[in-house]
Amino acid sequence: FDPKHATANDKKNVVQSFSRAIKPLCPEKYVAGPDINMGEKDMKWFVKANGQKKSATGKPKKMGGLPHEYGSTGYGVVCAIKEAADFFGQDLKNLTVGIEGFGNVGTFAFKFLEELGAKVCAVADSKGVFYDPDGLKYKEAMDVKKKTGSVINCPIGVGSRREKLDVGGIFGLPVSLIVTAAFPDVINENNAAGIKAKMIVEGANISVTPEAEKRLFERGVLVLPDIVANAGGVISSYAEWKGGYDKGKTFKLIKQKITKSVREVLEAAREKKIMPREAALAIARDKVLGAGLKNK
Template identity: 50%
Template sequence: MRAKDEFGPEYVLEVFDAKTGMQGVLVIDNTARGAGKGGMRMVPDVTTEEVMGLARAMTWKNALADIPFGGAKAGIKFDPKSPQKEAAIRAFADKVKVFIPHFYIAGPDMNTTEKEMGQFANQIGDMRATTGKPASMGGLPHELGSTGYGVALCIKTAVEFQGKKLNGMTVAIEGFGNVGTFAMKFLSEWGAKVVAVSDSKGVIYDTDGLNYDALMKTKAETGTVTAHGKGKVLPAADLFKLPVDILIPGARPNVITDANVNDVKAKIVAEAANIPMTYEVEKKLMKRGILVLPDFLANAGGVISSYCETMGWDEKKMFATVTEKITNNTKLVMQRAKDHDTRAAALAIAKERVIEGMKRKGWRK
C-alpha cells in the first residue's frame, strides 16, 4: 500500500455491500484547508492504492487552485454497465454517509455523471454531499465547460506571460469530449488556429485550421471527428508528432512516453488530462525548452466550478471565479518556475498552502 506521510491520508475506508456485491474505497487524504473534495469513480478494477494516489493528487490540485477544499477520492469496484449501477451508488452512499459533507464531498469521475451525483446526494439526504449535480438540484453541471475553459485560459495566460500573443498559434488537441471541445471553442474564439483534433478513431488534421461548429456537427452526426470531410485522417499516435505551437493531451494517461517524447515539436504542452506523462518525461520536454503546463494547474477549472456550486453561485459567477483563479495561479507558477520546472513550482505552491492550513489547525508548528 502507498506510504503514509506528514500530509496523510487521514482516513482509508474500505466498504462492502452483500446485496449488490459492491466493494468500495473512500480515501480522505488531507482536510487542513477544508472538506476532502474529489471525484467518485466506478470501475471494475479500482484499487485502494490507486484511490490513495488520486486523493493525494486532489490535495495538491485543490490547494493550487486556491479553493477551501482538502483532497479525497472515492472508488467503487463495480461494473458501470450493470443494471445494478444505481443500487451500487446508493449502497456506497449508505456506507460513507458518516463522512459527508464535513470530511468528503463527491463529484463526477470515470463512469459517473450528474445523474449518479443526484442519486448519491438523494441517498445521503443532503444536497451538499456532491457537486456536479443536475441543475434542477442546484448543481453547476460540468457540461457547462469549466474545465475546458480553464485549460484554454491557462494556455492564453502562459503565452501572454511570455510576452507573446495567442492569435495565429497552431494547436493540436487529443480527445474531443467535454474538455477537448470547450478548449477548442475558447482557443478558437481567442484567435488560435486548431489544426488537429483526435478521438478514439484517429486524428483529423488540416493546416488551414478546423472550424469548431463544423467539427461539432460531424462528431454529433457520425460519432467521430475522422469523418470530417475537410482535412487528412491520421493514426491517433501521430497527433503528438505534429508541427504545432501548442499540444493538448486531453484524454488518456501516459500518452507521451520515453518512446515518443523526442517526437514532440510543440513549444507548449498543456496537460488537460490527468497524468498524460510521468514527471521524468515532463523533465525531458522542459530540458528542450518546452513549456509544460501541469495537469493540476491546467485542468483545475472543474474543481473551481465545484467550489462555486457549494457556494450556491450561478454560472456567471462561476466563470468569473475560474477566470480569476486560473489566471492568478498560472502567473504565480510561471514566476516561480526555476529552470522551466513548472511542476516543481506548482507543487511547492500547493504544499505551502496545505502547510499553512495545517498550522492554522494546530496540526504542526
C-alpha cells in the same frame, strides 16, 4: 466496471450502491464529483441514494448544482493557455493547437480557444486523429462527432490538406501547443522525443509521465501541469459546495484563480530555472503549511 460501455441501469445501480456504502463519510470526509464518463446525471443518482445534498458536486442546475457540462474545466484550461501565452509574449491568434481527447474537457477547450482566435488544427478521440493544417471549426467537429461518433469522419474534399491519423498521431504534429484532455500517461518516454509542440497543457490529470516531462523540459518544451491548468472543474465544485454561485460568477472565479496561479508558477519556474510542476508543488506546499500554522 466500465462506465463508458455500461447500460444506464447498470451504471445507476453501481453509482447508488457506492453512494449508500460510503454514506457515513459524506459530506464531512467525502464529496463526489464528475470525471471521465461521469456527469450531472450520475451526481444526481449519487445524491438521491446518499440522502445528503452536499454529498456531491457537479449536480444538475435544478438540484442547485453547477454541472461540469457548463465547461468549467475546459474554460479553465483556456484561461491557463491565455495567461501562458501572455507571459511569453505570444498572440493566441498566431498559435496552432492540437487537442487530444474530445469529451467534456476537449470540446469546451476547442470552443473557448476558437472564440479567442486560436487555430485548432487537430482533434483526437478514441478512434483516431483528424488533422487540418488550415484549421478546423468547432461546429463542424461537434456535428460530426454527434452524428457519427468520431471526429475522424470529418469530410476530406478534393485538394484538401486534411488527413486522418492513427490514435497517438497527434503528438508528432507540427502544432504550437497540445492540450491533453483524456487519460494519464499519454505522453511518455516512447513518444516524447517526437513532440514538435513547444507547449503541453495538461487538461487531463498526469497525462505526461515524470520521465517524459523531464526530457521535454530539457528540450525547452513547457509543460503546464494539471494541478494548475485543469483546476477549473475543481473550482466549480468548490463554488457549488460553498453556495451562492451561478455560472457567470463561477467562471469569473475560475479565470481569476487560474490566471493568478499560472502567472505565479511561471514566474517562479523562470526565476529558479525549474520545471513548472516543481514550482507549482513548492507554492502549494508553502500555502498548505502556511494555512496550517494560521490555524494553530
